[in-house]
Amino acid sequence: MITQISTHSFKYRGFKIIKLKVKKGTQRKHNYSVQLDEQEFGLSDSIDSAAEYIDKLYAMRGIHTGINKFVFNGAEKVE
Numbered sequence: 762m763i764t765q766i767s768t769h770s771f772k773y774r775g776f777k778i779i780k781l782k783v784k785k786g787t788q789r790k791h792n793y794s795v796q797l798d799e800q801e802f803g804l805s806d807s808i809d810s811a812a813e814y815i816d817k818l819y820a821m822r823g824i825h826t827g828i829n830k831f832v833f834n835g836a837e838k839v840e
Contacts, residue, residue, distance in 0.1 A: 763812055771808065774819060778811045 763773045771778040779794040781804075793811045795802040802818065805811035 773812050776815050
């Protein structure tokens with residue numbers, strides 16, 4: 762479940778999804794940033810696609826680190 766934690770940020774499975782400000786007159790394709798602690802994992806077009814991306818990260822975690830643990834470039838997150 763995606764939980765709104767402030768006007769422009771959401772929490773999903775331990776990750777933050779940050780809604781980026783779009784300047785008027787620009788055609789920005791990516792509107793949401795996926796972050797864990799201080800590390801950014803990418804940009805998404807919608808909040809739903811950001812959640813799908815996080816689900817994919819969870820699916821990949823067991824291959825590299827074992828169950829219930831993320832290690833990405835030195836940042837570790839235990840579920």
